[in-house]
Amino acid sequence: MLSGSEEMIGYCGIDCTSCDAFIATQANDSALREKTAKKWSKEFNYPGLRPEDISCNGCLSNGPLFSHCHDCEIRKCAMEKGVKNCAYCSDYPCEKLQKFHERVPSAKATLDGLRYSLKTKKKAEDSV
Secondary structure, three states, X not given: OOOXXXXXXOOOOOEHHHOHHHHHHHHOOHHHHHHHHHHHHHHOOOOOOOHHHOOOOOOOOOOOOOHHHHHOHHHHHXXXXXXXXXXXXXXXXOHHHHHHHHHOHHHXXXXXXXXXXXXXXXXXXXXX
């Protein structure tokens, strides 16, 4: 289920390497920024989203973040708990995450896959 490296999996399970904001930022692609701003304005009811708002190095980075990431409750919670992403959280899946995953099921699949891998790894370590 993990398509990108774990370092590029956002707290919520989004694979940053598949995110148009991340891709546009890394490639400095103005056309993709414009296309993404138009798409997300409609898809996420985000009126006034501009191409220059589409800039992100991933929510785990210290670099530029998409505007929503600054206010993301999932990101804030994970940072407060000090977890690598929500798959590592003892409260997984919490209510905030479940609501988000209703809209982005691929993020849930990523975290579920990662969580399964973590459990499998722990069982193997415990049996040694």
